[in-house]
Amino acid sequence: MFDCTPTQRASHCPTCDPGDLRQLSSHQNTMANAIRALSMDAVQAANSGHPGMPMGMADIATVLWRDFLRHNPEDPHWPARDRFVVSNGHGSMLLYALLHLSGYALSLDELRNFRQLHSKTPGHPENGITPGVETTTGPLGQGLANAVGMALAEFMLARRFNHGSHRVVDHYTYCFIGDGCLMEGISHEACSLAGSFGLDKLIVFYDDNGISIDGECADWFGDDTVGRFEAYGWRVIRNVDGHSQAEVQAAIENAREGTGQPTLIQCKTIIGWGAPNRQGTAKAHGEPLGDEEIQAARTELGWTHGPFEIPDDVYAAWDAREAGAQRQREWQAAFEAYRREHPEDAAEFERRMQGALPDHWAALVEQLVETGLAADKPLATRKASNAILDVLGPQMPELLGGSADLTPSNGTQWKGSSALRPTDPDGNYIHYGVREFGMSAMMNGMALHGGFIPYGGTFLTFSDYARNAVRMAALMRQRSIFVYTHDSIGLGEDGPTHQAVEHTAALRLIPQLDVWRPADLLESTVAWQSAIERADGPSALLFTRQNVDPLPHDADQVEAVRRGGYIAHEPEGEPEGLIIATGSEVPLALGAAKMLAEEGRAIRVVSMPCVERFMAQDADYREQVLPAAIRSRLAVEAGISHYWRGFVGLDGDVLGVDRFGESAPASEVFALFGFDVDTVAQRMRALLG
Numbered sequence: 001m002f003d004c005t006p007t008q009r010a011s012h013c014p015t016c017d018p019g020d021l022r023q024l025s026s027h028q029n030t031m032a033n034a035i036r037a038l039s040m041d042a043v044q045a046a047n048s049g050h051p052g053m054p055m056g057m058a059d060i061a062t063v064l065w066r067d068f069l070r071h072n073p074e075d076p077h078w079p080a081r082d083r084f085v086v087s088n089g090h091g092s093m094l095l096y097a098l099l100h101l102s103g104y105a106l107s108l109d110e111l112r113n114f115r116q117l118h119s120k121t122p123g124h125p126e127n128g129i130t131p132g133v134e135t136t137t138g139p140l141g142q143g144l145a146n147a148v149g150m151a152l153a154e155f156m157l158a159r160r161f162n163h164g165s166h167r168v169v170d171h172y173t174y175c176f177i178g179d180g181c182l183m184e185g186i187s188h189e190a191c192s193l194a195g196s197f198g199l200d201k202l203i204v205f206y207d208d209n210g211i212s213i214d215g216e217c218a219d220w221f222g223d224d225t226v227g228r229f230e231a232y233g234w235r236v237i238r239n240v241d242g243h244s245q246a247e248v249q250a251a252i253e254n255a256r257e258g259t260g261q262p263t264l265i266q267c268k269t270i271i272g273w274g275a276p277n278r279q280g281t282a283k284a285h286g287e288p289l290g291d292e293e294i295q296a297a298r299t300e301l302g303w304t305h306g307p308f309e310i311p312d313d314v315y316a317a318w319d320a321r322e323a324g325a326q327r328q329r330e331w332q333a334a335f336e337a338y339r340r341e342h343p344e345d346a347a348e349f350e351r352r353m354q355g356a357l358p359d360h361w362a363a364l365v366e367q368l369v370e371t372g373l374a375a376d377k378p379l380a381t382r383k384a385s386n387a388i389l390d391v392l393g394p395q396m397p398e399l400l401g402g403s404a405d406l407t408p409s410n411g412t413q414w415k416g417s418s419a420l421r422p423t424d425p426d427g428n429y430i431h432y433g434v435r436e437f438g439m440s441a442m443m444n445g446m447a448l449h450g451g452f453i454p455y456g457g458t459f460l461t462f463s464d465y466a467r468n469a470v471r472m473a474a475l476m477r478q479r480s481i482f483v484y485t486h487d488s489i490g491l492g493e494d495g496p497t498h499q500a501v502e503h504t505a506a507l508r509l510i511p512q513l514d515v516w517r518p519a520d521l522l523e524s525t526v527a528w529q530s531a532i533e534r535a536d537g538p539s540a541l542l543f544t545r546q547n548v549d550p551l552p553h554d555a556d557q558v559e560a561v562r563r564g565g566y567i568a569h570e571p572e573g574e575p576e577g578l579i580i581a582t583g584s585e586v587p588l589a590l591g592a593a594k595m596l597a598e599e600g601r602a603i604r605v606v607s608m609p610c611v612e613r614f615m616a617q618d619a620d621y622r623e624q625v626l627p628a629a630i631r632s633r634l635a636v637e638a639g640i641s642h643y644w645r646g647f648v649g650l651d652g653d654v655l656g657v658d659r660f661g662e663s664a665p666a667s668e669v670f671a672l673f674g675f676d677v678d679t680v681a682q683r684m685r686a687l688l689g
Contacts, residue, residue: 039093042114052271052284053091072324073103087143088178101318141184147175149445151202189438195233202262242267372522378547386411402430410457440469455481460500473538488638495663505643519586564613571602577632591677
């Protein structure tokens with residue numbers, strides 16, 4: 001056990017660390033030293049990277065992957081595999097070494113190309129780039145929250161599909177974390193929930209080495225970390241020597257006993273273990289060791305092989321392909337027995353894990369579209385969204401909703417659903433509490449795990465809290481659906497702290513994120529349809545608090561709505577100007593066009609519920625909707641105006657909100673900022689001359 005500071009520990013504290021490093025290393029498994037050697041070599045070849053964490057956690061990883069992790073390198077997507085997440089993703093070479101050595105399709109050349117353009121070994125692990133990488137990590141703490149989401153998905157799927165002795169869903173989620181992950185606030189949000197839900201198939205390894213980029217972190221990270229996790233309701237296995245494979249093995253066996261609690265294993269380690277002049281210091285964290293230190297480390301470790309040289313017997317010891325394939329065959333045989341007794345559940349499990357929509361999906365959409373076309377009363381789009389969920393929820397068990405303590409305001413819980421509670425594990429709705437960031441990252445974990453299409457709600461202004469998780473969903477192209485209500489100054493009395501101004505534009509700046517701001521029930525239906533059908537990325541759905549008049553749709557417009565932007569009103573005669581509007585401002589644009597028509601002016605109105613979808617259309621369609629010849633253009637949106645300048649051009653105008661709002665009833669706030677038919681018409685007249 002270690003009872004000293006990182007500096008004392010690295011200097012072979014006589015109280016804690018008997019013997020010199022070479023004597024200790026002779027007792028270490030050569031398999032772990034292969035990880036250390038590959039990590040040193042790859043970082044040195046790239047002249048960039050983080051060797052310290054892989055060298056410090058190599059023994060922990062070796063025990064986990066050698067003796068416990070259930071996986072098949074030849075099928076990284078096997079649904080019954082254990083999930084392994086490296087939340088401290090800067091130590092990516094640990095993961096790449098594990099994947100390469102155990103037999104995944106990750107060649108030695110890819111390790112040589114660590115951090116190079118178009119390699120499968122980017123600086124931080126990226127899901128979809130490297131086979132076997134479960135989630136993209138690097139922004140610290142998010143991988144931990146993803147792991148909580150994965151464990152929650154396993155928890156809920158097991159309760160849905162396991163019957164008696166048939167345990168088709170029965171795997172662990174393992175996660176590596178460091179001090180930085182625990183300094184990030186998201187660790188509190190996600191781990192508090194994990195304790196509340198009793199996710200005992202979640203096992204987290206804390207790399208407690210006391211070092212961060214700035215040095216020994218005791219001065220700025222003096223938390224009672226293990227006490228904190230015990231307060232969350234976790235079981236904590238304290239003070240495990242992370243360089244003793246026997247202690248690590250015993251800790252994992254203990255953690256897997258199952259007590260109805262997630263487990264934190266506190267692993268006391270030395271960062272950069274094996275590098276005699278760098279270990280235990282910040283110098284080992286995020287820079288190459290250098291040729292001289294690498295050679296010294298090879299000597300200390302007893303590693304006599306050259307750069308990127310792994311002996312055949314080490315490869316043989318690591319190779320997990322045969323064992324993994326056998327485990328998958330055994331699971332598949334058990335699943336076929338399950339299929340014989342529960343054929344409908346087996347088919348449903350396969351459908352959900354494949355991410356396929358149910359056979360009746362098209363009929364559900366048709367039903368909702370017909371309802372949207374028939375709408376004739378003002379309705380807040382958040383209520384429209386709730387009405388849509390009332391139809392979809394009972395028919396789509398994979399649609400897993402929740403809210404960050406705003407369920408009644410967001411309208412995210414459909415009729416007949418029940419909240420997930422320790423006393424009701426069959427619940428199908430999640431109360432995340434006031435945890436926007438944790439909620440969003442957990443949703444990403446659920447989407448990555450498979451079996452669910454997660455959605456979660458909060459106010460649009462609080463998307464700021466969750467922004468980096470939304471960004472990660474987009475980077476990973478995961479089908480997470482972020483529901484944001486109270487989408488503008490139309491929120492009213494709660495005032496500028498809660499009134500979204502810059503948030504819609506800010507979300508639109510995230511690549512690969514579809515941002516929908518629908519104007520009525522039909523557009524809200526299309527937004528939900530598009531988000532659910534989209535398997536290659538996330539969507540943000542922005543809904544109003546205030547009522548909005550329904551648009552005069554006809555059936556022929558439905559497909560145009562799906563294209564993200566369409567002609568909502570075409571005047572008699574050739575249009576001389578056009579108004580682009582979104583959400584609750586579309587009726588204002590229609591009213592202004594009608595007013596101007598009475599003056600003999602022909603104005604087209606374009607509704608743009610999803611700019612990203614519109615810009616993905618072919619040039620001919622975009623020109624058809626927004627002809628270059630129409631230079632008198634006005635954009636109307638109750639948010640920051642700068643975003644729309646590219647659509648209206650230098651000769652155009654934008655009616656937007658370029659300062660924070662005011663606390664007052666919504667109608668008064670809208671009037672203050674000029675969001676009324678008269679002002680829209682006046683701004684259009686000025687453009688027409």
